[in-house]
Amino acid sequence: MEPLELWNPATFKQGFPHDYFRHKRENDPVFWCEHPHWEGFWNVARHADLLRVSRDSDCFSNQPNPFLPGDRGPAVEDGTNQEMLISLDPPDHTKMRKLVNRGFTPRRVRDLEKKIQAQVDRLIDQVSDKSSCEMAGEIAVELPLQVIADLVGVPEEDRHQIFHWTEITFGFDERYTFEEQIEAGAQMFAYADQMCEIRKKEPHDDLISVLLEADIDGESLNQVQIDVFFMLLQNAGSETTRNLITTGTLELIRNPDQMQLLKDDPSLIPNAIEELLRYTTPVMQFVRRPRYDTVVGGQEIKAGEPVVIWYPSANRDERAFQNPDTLDVTRDTSQHVAFGAGGPHFCLGASLARLEAKMMFEAIVGRFDGLELGVDDPATLSRLHSTLIDGYVELPLRWQSVKPAA
Numbered sequence: 358m359e360p361l362e363l364w365n366p367a368t369f370k371q372g373f374p375h376d377y378f379r380h381k382r383e384n385d386p387v388f389w390c391e392h393p394h395w396e397g398f399w400n401v402a403r404h405a406d407l408l409r410v411s412r413d414s415d416c417f418s419n420q421p422n423p424f425l426p427g428d429r430g431p432a433v434e435d436g437t438n439q440e441m442l443i444s445l446d447p448p449d450h451t452k453m454r455k456l457v458n459r460g461f462t463p464r465r466v467r468d469l470e471k472k473i474q475a476q477v478d479r480l481i482d483q484v485s486d487k488s489s490c491e492m493a494g495e496i497a498v499e500l501p502l503q504v505i506a507d508l509v510g511v512p513e514e515d516r517h518q519i520f521h522w523t524e525i526t527f528g529f530d531e532r533y534t535f536e537e538q539i540e541a542g543a544q545m546f547a548y549a550d551q552m553c554e555i556r557k558k559e560p561h562d563d564l565i566s567v568l569l570e571a572d573i574d575g576e577s578l579n580q581v582q583i584d585v586f587f588m589l590l591q592n593a594g595s596e597t598t599r600n601l602i603t604t605g606t607l608e609l610i611r612n613p614d615q616m617q618l619l620k621d622d623p624s625l626i627p628n629a630i631e632e633l634l635r636y637t638t639p640v641m642q643f644v645r646r647p648r649y650d651t652v653v654g655g656q657e658i659k660a661g662e663p664v665v666i667w668y669p670s671a672n673r674d675e676r677a678f679q680n681p682d683t684l685d686v687t688r689d690t691s692q693h694v695a696f697g698a699g700g701p702h703f704c705l706g707a708s709l710a711r712l713e714a715k716m717m718f719e720a721i722v723g724r725f726d727g728l729e730l731g732v733d734d735p736a737t738l739s740r741l742h743s744t745l746i747d748g749y750v751e752l753p754l755r756w757q758s759v760k761p762a763a
């Protein structure tokens with residue numbers, strides 16, 4: 358098989374190249390890829406090898422950052438990426454994770470439940486007197502954006518501005534230059550600074566206030582750390598969950614027997630969400646670097662060489678899942694790695710994403726009758742320009758009727 362340009366977002370224009378990775382898992386499970394503007398890198402295709410790399414943080418480091426440069430080469434390094442929680446190694450990572458965890462206790466996530474349900478009801482009500490909509494823009498983008506804003510404490514009137522900055526900084530839209538990305542990041546930081554100033558004078562029951570107060574063994578977060586975390590949350594919280602909602606809905610429509618199972622027995626929905634996470638895997642990869650020479654899947658890797666772990670490939674590994682290319686909402690999903698593989702960086706927002714998805718899919722399955730795609734061929738739908746996040750820019754839907762919220 359001809360090597361694919363795995364650093365190039367264009368390679369993912371038609372979705373994750375599952376055929377290529379199936380071949381690699383079988384014949385060449387840890388393989389090298391050249392990059393025209395960066396170092397070459399190793400690629401890990403199998404589930405067992407991805408588990409090892411994710412969990413062995415003595416050997417594998419996230420420094421200086423775990424992001425694979427795309428077709429434009431590495432981002433201009435202003436230190437922001439290096440300061441992110443996801444770029445730190447233990448013991449710095451462990452300390453910072455403990456501090457930010459204060460904002461993600463089960464109680465805080467549970468407290469959001471009513472707000473999330475209200476947002477879901479509002480978003481579906483808004484389209485309920487129509488017979489079609491563009492789901493990505495009208496529903497899927499809005500939910501995580503509003504939930505993160507509720508969690509962090511961003512006032513209603515500023516939410517869309519913040520989301521606009523998020524989209525620019527993430528770099529999925531080819532229209533924006535590096536300079537515009539950096540400018541949007543700076544505006545986001547200035548906004549977080551200003552929010553902190555307000556909360557210092559008048560604390561609220563929100564994440565910014567919790568982060569300002571967080572103190573573990575005399576250690577607290579400085580202003581730059583709070584700013585960078587604010588940005589990571591906007592990106593990690595919004596751009597991921599929206600794709601689980603859009604691609605998940607698309608896959609349920611394409612698999613009507615699975616949709617029917619959920620309509621007949623909504624108690625299957627939490628497991629269906631895990632299966633949709635496995636099957637659609639919205640986050641495609643992160644980079645690690647070994648601190649010392651090591652061997653992964655029989656392949657020698659030198660200290661410092663980049664190693665890219667491909668989550669969608671691990672989630673379709675026939676060694677870990679039976680009939681991995683079949684969507685089966687009743688399967689045992691416990692081994693999926695869509696939120697990471699249980700290492701120290703395991704997704705901080707997993708319980709929040711699961712809660713949002715549960716409420717949204719309960720509404721999609723329970724309220725819509727005759728839901729179908731608004732286009733004949735889903736292959737014509739445009740996707741995000743990214744090697745990091747897999748998802749659709751648009752998802753036209755139509756339906757016969759929408760039931761009122763329960």
Ligand code: HEM
Nearest residue numbers: 442443593594597598601640696697702703704705706710
């Ligand atoms: C469907 C939705 C989501 C998916 C698929 C997803 C996936 C991931 C993955 C694969 C990682 C890296 C795990 C590792 O390196 O071991 C990660 C880390 C992270 N996620 Fe998520 N995520 C989602 C939603 C969210 C949400 C809603 C938030 C925040 C509210 C969030 C915040 C984070 C943060 C802060 C990290 C870095 C954690 C660390 O470095 O310690 N994610 N996520």
